[in-house]
Amino acid sequence: MERIASFSVDHNVLTPGLYISRRDANVTTYDMRFKKPNTGDLLSNAEMHSCEHIMATLLRNSQHKDAIVYFGPMGCQTGFYFLFDNEKMTDAEAIELLRDTVKKGAIFDEPMPGKSPIECGNYINLDVKLANDCLSFYANIIESWRVDDLQYPKA
16 A cells, blocks of 8 residues: 555654645645644644634635635644645745734634534534634744745654
């Protein structure tokens, strides 16, 4: 069986940041790594879910909403995947969009988007303050991130 690309990343040297995970035709996948892998320091289910609701809402209401393909959590609980149409948005624009969106999420003070049993199958564990804290931490990590920084670190 063919080994998938994400299993080829050396998680022992991977640090929080923003990386190109893959490019498939016109879709680019970013690895938004919030936590250092293999440390046991994972995002909680509530942190992941809360960040997901706020980030997805802000991204899909941004000026680049037509370029957004997907935003969602990693199964390993260390971050998120962000997929975008690279014919509609460049890497530089994607970094700026994420930087801006994460900053907005860090100070988001409105009711949690999608926090009802009609809108979400697990609306109970959503918390704006948890998302604010988590996104504030990540905003500091990617504050000066550039296109040249999008490559995974080597061992």
